[in-house]
Amino acid sequence: MxxxxxxxxxxxxxxxxxxxxxxxxxxxxxxxxxxxxxxxxxxxxxxxxxxxxxxxxxxxxxxxxxxxxxxxxxxxxxxxxxxxxxxFVKGPVVRDLPDRKIITLCEKIGAVVGTLHKNGVMHGDLTTSNFILAGKKLVILDFGLSQRTERTEDQAIDLRLFKEVLNSAHVGIVEKAWASFLKGYGRAAGTAARERVISQVRVIEGRGRYANVV
Ligand SMILES: Nc1ncnc2c1ncn2[C@@H]1O[C@H](COP(=O)(O)OP(=O)(O)O)[C@@H](O)[C@H]1O
Ligand SMILES: [Mg+2]
Structure with missing residues (x-):
């Protein structure tokens, strides 16, 4: 340069x-x-x-x-x-907002992710730094690891990663934020799709525990 x-x-x-x-x-x-x-x-x-x-x-x-x-x-x-x-999108990233606000916004994040999945796209890097709140609009960034896929396994990887991010960066609000996320996800992707993905997340988490024991 x-x-x-x-x-x-x-x-x-x-x-x-x-x-x-x-x-x-x-x-x-x-x-x-x-x-x-x-x-x-x-x-x-x-x-x-x-x-x-x-x-x-x-x-x-x-x-x-x-x-x-x-x-x-x-x-x-x-x-x-x-x-x-x-x-240039003006506004704070979700990660930097107060806890209460993050909990509410997780429903919107869930809806954005549910919409992507319903349309055959996985994001691949779902963190709270990859969402900017621009006024009332929630803007999603960072699609470098995204993929076209309809597979439940891939969708579960997205959800699992987001849950891990909540666990590490927003530990005090994990349960509420996660419930809020799932509510929005179900609204966008449908409850049947949501249940399918959640059960796949459980499989991944089960594997994780098993791997730790061995
Ligand atoms: N279009 C944009 N408008 C405003 N800020 C942005 C924009 N793109 C990225 N940023 C800021 O830069 C940060 C890193 O950008 P990102 O695309 O997520 O790259 P990385 O792959 O390094 O995470 C974001 O978390 C956000 O704070
Ligand atoms: Mg990023």
Whole structure:
């Protein structure tokens, strides 16, 4: 990146996988997400992974809009530079909100996830940092690990991960937040689908315990 361009960028977040800059796209405030090189990965493989995730993220962010899911608008993608320019969404991430608010919002999160699953998309990285509350709208981010799948097993992986996030980052409200999430999920995906996925989550958790014992 040249120094002149760098002057127009403000580093917003340094993530594990990507750096997030605040910049402009034309006259619109924009976020530039650049996937970083991982030194421990083979160089060719590393470039392939970053490129695939960049393309997948941009494509899925646009596709899920047709389900009514709110995501940042994609302005520009450069798979060779591992860059996405997207709409800047103003507002806090759910992770940083007060507990009471998180419990309520988990119902909306559940509905967003239920809608994705019903339409054959798993997110792959459901954390409370990947949702921004923009006014009354809940915007979902970070589709680099998303997949097209109708499998209950994949849907259960999404739910299990979210539950783990609640357990580690929001330990005081796990039960209420999880119940709230499931309520929203059932509303969007249907109760039969919800029960199917929950029972698969139990299977995963059962396996987990078994693995610990052995
Ligand atoms: N379009 C956006 N608008 C506003 N903030 C964003 C946007 N995209 C990302 N962020 C901020 O940057 C953080 C990391 O972005 P994310 O896409 O989740 O990357 P990572 O893969 O590193 O988690 C988010 O949790 C959010 O705080
Ligand atoms: Mg993220």
């Amino acid at each position: 040249s120094a002149a361009i760098a002057l127009l960028l403000k580093l917003l977040k340094k993530g594990a996988e990507a750096d997030i800059y605040l910049t402009m796209w034309g006259n619109r405030r924009s976020v530039l997400k650049i996937r970083k090189k991982k030194e421990y990965r083979n160089e060719v493989l590393d470039a392939r992974i970053r490129s695939t995730r960049t393309v997948r993220e941009a494509r899925m962010m646009s596709e899920v809009k047709s389900f009514g899911t709110s995501t940042p608008i994609v302005y520009f993608v450069d798979p060779k530079k591992f860059e996405i320019y997207m709409q």
